[in-house]
Amino acid sequence: xxxxxxxxxxxxxxxxxxxxxxxxxxxxxxxxxxxxxxxxxxxxxxxxxxxxxxxxxxxxxxxxxxxxxxxxxxxxxxxxxxxxxxxxxxxxxxxxxxxxxxxxxxxxxxxxxxxxxxxxxxxxxxxxxxxxxxxxxxxxxxxxxxxxxxxxxxxxxxxxxxxxxxxxxxxxxxxxxxxxxxxxxxxxxxxxxxxxxxxxxxxxxxxxxxxxxxxxxxxxxxxxxxxxxxxxxxxxxxxxxxxxxxxxxxxxxxxxxxxxxxxxxxxxxxxxx
Amino acid sequence: xxxxxxxxxxxxxxxxxxxxxxxxxxxxxxxxxxxxxxxxxxxxxxxxxxxxxxxxxxxxxxxxxxxxxxxxxxxxxxxxxxxxxxxxxxxxxxxxxxxxxxxxxxxxxxxxxxxxxxxxxxxxxxxxxxxxxxxxxxxxxxxxxxxxxxxxxxxxxxxxxxxxxxxxxxxxxxxxxxxxxxxxxxxxxxxxxxxxxxxxxxxxxxxxxxxxxxxxxxxxxxxxxxxxxxxxxxxxxxxxxxxxxxxxxxxxxxxxxxxxxxxxxxxxxxxxxxxxxxxxxxxxxxxxxxxxxxxxxxxxxxxxxxxxxxxxxxxxxxxxxxxxxxxxxxxxxxxxxxxxxxxxxxxxxxxxxxxxxxxxxxxxxxxxxxxxxxxxxxxxxxxxxxxxxxxxxxxxxxxxxxxxxxxxxxxxxxxxxxxxxxxxxxxxxxxxxxxxxxxxxxxxxxxxxxxxxxxxxxxxxxxxxxxxxxxxxxxxxxxxxxxxxxxxxxxxxxxxxxxxxxxxxxxxxxxxxxxxxxxxxxxxxxxxxxxxxxxxxxxxxxxxxxxxxxxxxxxxxxxxxx
Numbered sequence: 111x112x113x114x115x116x117x118x119x120x121x122x123x124x125x126x127x128x129x130x131x132x133x134x135x136x137x138x139x140x141x142x143x144x145x146x147x148x149x150x151x152x153x154x155x156x157x158x159x160x161x162x163x164x165x166x167x168x169x170x171x172x173x174x175x176x177x178x179x180x181x182x183x184x185x186x187x188x189x190x191x192x193x194x195x196x197x198x199x200x201x202x203x204x205x206x207x208x209x210x211x212x213x214x215x216x217x218x219x220x221x222x223x224x225x226x227x228x229x230x231x232x233x234x235x236x237x238x239x240x241x242x243x244x245x246x247x248x249x250x251x252x253x254x255x256x257x258x259x260x261x262x263x264x265x266x267x268x269x270x271x272x273x274x275x276x277x278x279x280x281x282x283x284x285x286x287x288x289x290x291x292x293x294x295x296x297x298x299x300x301x302x303x304x305x306x307x308x309x310x311x312x313x314x315x316x317x318x319x320x321x322x323x324x325x326x327x328x329x330x331x332x333x334x335x336x337x338x339x340x341x342x343x344x345x346x347x348x349x350x351x352x353x354x355x356x357x358x359x360x361x362x363x364x365x366x367x368x369x370x371x372x373x374x375x376x377x378x379x380x381x382x383x
Numbered sequence: 384x385x386x387x388x389x390x391x392x393x394x395x396x397x398x399x400x401x402x403x404x405x406x407x408x409x410x411x412x413x414x415x416x417x418x419x420x421x422x423x424x425x426x427x428x429x430x431x432x433x434x435x436x437x438x439x440x441x442x443x444x445x446x447x448x449x450x451x452x453x454x455x456x457x458x459x460x461x462x463x464x465x466x467x468x469x470x471x472x473x474x475x476x477x478x479x480x481x482x483x484x485x486x487x488x489x490x491x492x493x494x495x496x497x498x499x500x501x502x503x504x505x506x507x508x509x510x511x512x513x514x515x516x517x518x519x520x521x522x523x524x525x526x527x528x529x530x531x532x533x534x535x536x537x538x539x540x541x542x543x544x545x546x547x548x549x550x551x552x553x554x555x556x557x558x559x560x561x562x563x564x565x566x567x568x569x570x571x572x573x574x575x576x577x578x579x580x581x582x583x584x585x586x587x588x589x590x591x592x593x594x595x596x597x598x599x600x601x602x603x604x605x606x607x608x609x610x611x612x613x614x615x616x617x618x619x620x621x622x623x624x625x626x627x628x629x630x631x632x633x634x635x636x637x638x639x640x641x642x643x644x645x646x647x648x649x650x651x652x653x654x655x656x657x658x659x660x661x662x663x664x665x666x667x668x669x670x671x672x673x674x675x676x677x678x679x680x681x682x683x684x685x686x687x688x689x690x691x692x693x694x695x696x697x698x699x700x701x702x703x704x705x706x707x708x709x710x711x712x713x714x715x716x717x718x719x720x721x722x723x724x725x726x727x728x729x730x731x732x733x734x735x736x737x738x739x740x741x742x743x744x745x746x747x748x749x750x751x752x753x754x755x756x757x758x759x760x761x762x763x764x765x766x767x768x769x770x771x772x773x774x775x776x777x778x779x780x781x782x783x784x785x786x787x788x789x790x791x792x793x794x795x796x797x798x799x800x801x802x803x804x805x806x807x808x809x810x811x812x813x814x815x816x817x818x819x820x821x822x823x824x825x826x827x828x829x830x831x832x833x834x835x836x837x838x839x840x841x842x843x844x845x846x847x848x849x850x851x852x853x854x855x856x857x858x859x860x861x862x863x864x865x866x867x868x869x870x871x872x873x874x875x876x877x878x879x880x881x882x883x884x885x886x887x888x889x890x891x892x893x894x895x896x897x898x899x900x901x902x903x904x905x906x907x908x909x910x911x912x913x914x915x916x917x918x919x920x921x922x923x924x925x926x927x928x929x930x931x932x933x934x935x936x937x938x939x940x941x942x943x944x945x
Contacts, residue, residue, distance in 0.1 A: 199938075199939050204837070204838055204938045204939050204942075205937075205938075205939045225842060228837075228840045228841065228842045229840060230840075231838060231839065231840040232839060232840025232841075233840070237839075239942065243831065243832075243838075243942065244835075245389070245832050245835060245836075246832075247389065247392035247393065248388070248389075248392065252388065256385055256839055257840060259385035260385050260836070260839055260840050260841045260845065261840070264387065
């Protein structure tokens with residue numbers, strides 16, 4: 111089984127969201143005229159998100175336009191409270207925007223029904239969090255297999271359990287955790303847990319990996335290892351990665367970096383950081 | 384898949400929830416024990432109640448009865464030909480029972496029943512509650528030689544054996560009294576009239592013969608039949624001849640002693656019996672507790688003793704008539720209501736005694752007709768049809784099923800069972816709230832995990848079903864353990880009661896109150912299934928709210944939850 115071939119996306123993507131009709135962007139080819147670039151993996155248009163704390167209205171995102179091309183490793187930097195995590199949650203359809211649109215490979219996804227968004231998260235998007243968020247009751251292997259368990263029913267999962275386990279082991283091997291299959295999360299170090307979280311995010315063969323401060327809770331060296339893995343995934347398997355971080359040295363390792371300042375996007379050239 | 388896996392893992396790692404399920408376990412176990420014991424009691428009670436009552440009873444309102452039982456029976460046969468299994472006629476009258484104990488006359492009120500010895504056994508289980516095994520097979524109003532109550536180890540000697548000893552003793556007593564009177568009379572002229580009372584020595588001589596009754600002398604005396612004391616005392620001078628009696632005095636024959644002229648018709652109690660009577664065991668015994676704690680029956684009257692009955696005859700107005708009967712057996716059903724009230728005599732004897740026989744037509748009336756139905760017959764339906772045939776306006780009969788007759792008692796027991804069940808189910812409901820609280824705690828504890836699952840694409844329904852199946856598993860485990868615990872308790876309930884008695888020194892199951900030798904239990908699969916399903920249902924119900932709460936969690940807030 112070659113994972114690299116599995117992780118390659120097709121050039122004409124068709125979203126299978128349990129029969130749900132998705133809205134295609136009308137202006138999808140406007141940018142393609144001038145530059146022969148790869149299409150956007152994800153993009154947002156005029157994204158607005160406010161939080162309400164009692165009577166106080168906190169404007170987190172104010173009309174954010176953001177895009178990431180297929181196969182691109184893009185970093186979003188910003189200070190605490192700049193709204194970068196919120197942006198990532200909106201990209202991952204975990205939260206609902208007050209205004210604006212989110213597109214996944216040209217399909218609008220922010221207005222999809224809950225079931226379709228669940229499927230989208232499960233099969234097309236992988237997520238990695240700062241605090242790893244592994245389930246403490248499950249072993250590493252089971253944690254990594256969790257998206258597949260969610261995807262399949264009992265019977266289907268049982269039929270495919272060998273192939274699934276093999277893929278999980280392959281991914282754990284890829285992130286260097288093949289010796290930790292049966293350990294519980296609390297028996298592992300932070301770096302190991304983050305690697306397991308990356309393996310879990312990749313198990314369903316997603317098209318975009320959304321990483322929320324993946325190194326935020328790790329020391330410099332371990333963080334570097336994680337970044338190395340992400341870079342390798344991006345380069346070898348052409349995985350689209352959106353990474354949110356506050357650390358400029360980490361962000362520098364991405365292909366492109368954008369900055370969020372008080373809920374507004376500011377483009378940066380790599381030399382500025 | 385993940386739902387089952389997570390529910391299973393939570394089950395194995397969250398022991399706090401197991402603690403909350405212990406109350407479900409205990410509730411289920413208690414319900415099973417209580418229901419089994421109550422069912423056992425109820426069935427035992429039904430058996431005993433029904434033991435003497437046949438299925439349907441047609442009762443005349445008049446103590447003098449319905450005049451033509453044969454015609455009535457024929458009518459009944461015509462009305463319910465398919466359901467009828469057996470019929471018997473009987474006479475029920477209130478009566479007074481008299482018997483002598485330790486020289487005192489004891490009087491008791493009884494319900495006297497004249498039964499037809501041939502057919503009475505067809506309609507009720509009456510026979511199986513008699514003490515003598517032969518009488519259990521075939522009812523005879525004849526005194527048996529011995530062998531009453533072979534299963535009661537401390538049952539005193541009864542039957543002819545006892546009757547002979549008693550007759551001998553009484554004869555000896557009379558003989559001695561007669562001798563004593565003769566001696567008194569002979570010595571009276573010689574003694575100083577101012578000498579006062581009898582000399583002490585004489586008093587010693589006149590002391591009564593050794594009592595053969597264990598009842599009188601307590602444990603010191605032993606039952607000896609081979610050498611009745613009566614043979615010793617009169618010695619070889621049976622000729623307490625009238626010649627010694629001074630002329631002009633009344634012959635010293637005490638009251639009750641047959642005169643010489645009546646010798647040919649004299650009743651010899653050692654060889655003959657009066658008409659037989661069967662007494663309820665509590666009519667002639669007292670249950671009491673010995674100093675060492677054992678429970679014993681103290682018999683005031685035994686098979687072989689004579690009793691006197693006074694009952695109303697069928698005259699207008701009724702007059703009291705009395706007759707002597709010989710106790711031939713005792714009746715022990717375990718229902719104190721019956722055991723302390725009922726006495727049975729042969730039907731024909733009763734009819735003759737009360738003058739219920741119409742000699743011109745050769746018909747004797749009866750007060751009730753007991754009807755036994757085939758198994759599975761609808762009691763109430765039969766009753767209604769008989770009531771239609773014998774309308775109350777015309778006949779004035781009470782036609783009742785045995786359930787009607789014991790209605791208040793049966794419904795009281797039913798009510799008791801229902802209330803106990805409700806109370807115990809409330810215990811499980813309380814356990815349900817415990818589960819609710821515990822589950823909310825677990826959901827709060829698992830908030831971040833729920834967020835993670837949602838971020839991995841788990842639908843809300845899936846998250847909900849994790850907790851529902853968790854509750855279901857807990858319910859299954861709790862009620863399963865409860866089921867096993869309950870069954871073990873039920874099966875060993877008598878040993879447990881004995882153990883408790885030993886531990887606390889207090890009798891759990893007081894045999895002076897209950898007539899059962901052991902606690903009766905019946906395990907009803909349907910009841911147990913209902914209890915288990917109910918407990919699992921409550922566990923699932925209690926997990927619905929927390930599960931909904933989990934399903935509604937916002938993924939971002941759940942992920943941020945610290």
